[in-house]
Amino acid sequence: MTTPQLKDRILSGDLRALARAASLIENQTQAGRDIVASLFSQTGRAAVIGITGPPGAGKSTLVNEMTRTLRSQGEKVGIIAVDPSSPYSKGAILGDRIRMNEHHADPNVFIRSTATRGRLGGTAESTMELALLLDAAGYNTLLVETVGVGQDEVEIARLADVTLLVLVPGLGDDVQAIKAGIMEIADVFAINKADLPGADRLESEIRHMQSLAPAAQRQESAPIRRVIATEGKGIDDLLAVVRVVYQTRGKKQQAELWSVRLREMMRDRLLRSLSEEDLRRHAVKVAERKEDPYAALDHLTSAMLSVPENKA
Amino acid sequence: MTTPQLKDRILSGDLRALARAASLIENQTQAGRDIVASLFSQTGRAAVIGITGPPGAGKSTLVNEMTRTLRSQGEKVGIIAVDPSSPYSKGAILGDRIRMNEHHADPNVFIRSTATRGRLGGTAESTMELALLLDAAGYNTLLVETVGVGQDEVEIARLADVTLLVLVPGLGDDVQAIKAGIMEIADVFAINKADLPGADRLESEIRHMQSLAPAAQRQESAPIRRVIATEGKGIDDLLAVVRVVYQTRGKKQQAELWSVRLREMMRDRLLRSLSEEDLRRHAVKVAERKEDPYAALDHLTSAMLSVPENKA
Numbered sequence: 001m002t003t004p005q006l007k008d009r010i011l012s013g014d015l016r017a018l019a020r021a022a023s024l025i026e027n028q029t030q031a032g033r034d035i036v037a038s039l040f041s042q043t044g045r046a047a048v049i050g051i052t053g054p055p056g057a058g059k060s061t062l063v064n065e066m067t068r069t070l071r072s073q074g075e076k077v078g079i080i081a082v083d084p085s086s087p088y089s090k091g092a093i094l095g096d097r098i099r100m101n102e103h104h105a106d107p108n109v110f111i112r113s114t115a116t117r118g119r120l121g122g123t124a125e126s127t128m129e130l131a132l133l134l135d136a137a138g139y140n141t142l143l144v145e146t147v148g149v150g151q152d153e154v155e156i157a158r159l160a161d162v163t164l165l166v167l168v169p170g171l172g173d174d175v176q177a178i179k180a181g182i183m184e185i186a187d188v189f190a191i192n193k194a195d196l197p198g199a200d201r202l203e204s205e206i207r208h209m210q211s212l213a214p215a216a217q218r219q220e221s222a223p224i225r226r227v228i229a230t231e232g233k234g235i236d237d238l239l240a241v242v243r244v245v246y247q248t249r250g251k252k253q254q255a256e257l258w259s260v261r262l263r264e265m266m267r268d269r270l271l272r273s274l275s276e277e278d279l280r281r282h283a284v285k286v287a288e289r290k291e292d293p294y295a296a297l298d299h300l301t302s303a304m305l306s307v308p309e310n311k312a
Numbered sequence: 313m314t315t316p317q318l319k320d321r322i323l324s325g326d327l328r329a330l331a332r333a334a335s336l337i338e339n340q341t342q343a344g345r346d347i348v349a350s351l352f353s354q355t356g357r358a359a360v361i362g363i364t365g366p367p368g369a370g371k372s373t374l375v376n377e378m379t380r381t382l383r384s385q386g387e388k389v390g391i392i393a394v395d396p397s398s399p400y401s402k403g404a405i406l407g408d409r410i411r412m413n414e415h416h417a418d419p420n421v422f423i424r425s426t427a428t429r430g431r432l433g434g435t436a437e438s439t440m441e442l443a444l445l446l447d448a449a450g451y452n453t454l455l456v457e458t459v460g461v462g463q464d465e466v467e468i469a470r471l472a473d474v475t476l477l478v479l480v481p482g483l484g485d486d487v488q489a490i491k492a493g494i495m496e497i498a499d500v501f502a503i504n505k506a507d508l509p510g511a512d513r514l515e516s517e518i519r520h521m522q523s524l525a526p527a528a529q530r531q532e533s534a535p536i537r538r539v540i541a542t543e544g545k546g547i548d549d550l551l552a553v554v555r556v557v558y559q560t561r562g563k564k565q566q567a568e569l570w571s572v573r574l575r576e577m578m579r580d581r582l583l584r585s586l587s588e589e590d591l592r593r594h595a596v597k598v599a600e601r602k603e604d605p606y607a608a609l610d611h612l613t614s615a616m617l618s619v620p621e622n623k624a
Contacts, residue, residue, distance in 0.1 A: 040604040255596040257599070258598045259592055262594060280567070287567040289353055293348075295349075
């Protein structure tokens, strides 16, 4: 199927065409990029909600419940799960999650995962591309769930219009450290498992950290909402707050968001264009102390700049 | 002080000169890179042990106990803590950790943190540079502790000669997912808090995942050791196993390690050389749908390639 044919079918609501385009994107093919480029003028209507937070925060359950509420409001929902797959798991863990999602069979809920395959980047770009594809296909709320809370996951959450940071009471000091690293990206805080002891303390910790932000950077503090995802409690209210944030901040910050997105896509592209052979050759020299690492980097930069960008 | 002067003082064991060089590196200055380049021929003698694992695994306590044991064996120990600092925390959390470390006042233990400042990369490079500095200064065991377990932290752990993955029983399914993402980087597993229920189950899960590795990639399975860091139990044995892995694998894989290291340093360098102004200009166009993201990336790539590498 040609790109224009695929594009027409996607715009007419053909789910098989949509799934095919999603696979082209997940496999990081040029055909995937072509379809996204051809659909790009039709995008910009969906609200993209990034959902991040530490392990054990209950993000998947929350996404499931948010989807249920959004569907009851008549929204078409896209779910993109960013999957830390590995040679060991082959993405199986997130595959299980998707099959367990109760909305799995609903044609108005489109669920895909984008995997962190290898170390050469591509996740941020694939995530963006899937979001643009689903946006063009008429899914008006997109939930981008990341597993884990490292910088890469945080970066991916930042690609969203609104970033929801899910925390739970009582995860200990290490989690406090991580929270500190990602506090500033949260547009909305969800305190999940809010019936657990420590929810009050967690909320006051968040407010305390918000009060410590440098005055120059401080904007209106991100709202905090309590939910119990396993019981569906607080989801309506959380979604209402997310919607308010989206409507007041989302659109006017589109250029800023695109700066972040383009930077991430650039990083992916640059890492792909580095020659493995050159890298290995210089690594041997450095390991033997025949070259220092900076000299190696200078050579690698020159080599990279002298070849045309790899579009494959 | 000139680079040659600073170099001489560091090699003669001057701790103030060492601290000064460490600051130059942490601030990502050219002077920091110069001192590392000048010392590079003196490096390659230290064992670099990366310590990673999920929040709550007790990594800091373990590092403290490993340091105590190493000191009793007469080793000089360098500790590099990779800190997810933010405008909120300003690295304060890890600062507290360092002050709490009982070896803080021991001149044969040199402790520094390298922070994730902003989003422009630099952490991998600074971490590497601190390790090379301490190596040249005669610290023969370097412990690189990362907070969190995202891909960036995993990358940093991989810069080490031996990567120690610290896990604890009973952290739930999300942690299982994360483990799947980082299983393959572990050279040694430490099951900390091994007196908790679930230690047997965790060990058999690790063995099961090891058995699932594709045959082509499977090497000798990474050893698993149980410790109770808070009581100092199992530390001797753990260090002995780490040493064996270092001696049998460490040196022969130096070129491979340098491939990973150079790639990470390259990523940092490339992100620094992207023009903020160009990025913003194209982001506005894309946000207004006057340009698609791929066209923007093509323009940004051309612009980046046409300016000399920023060495500042």
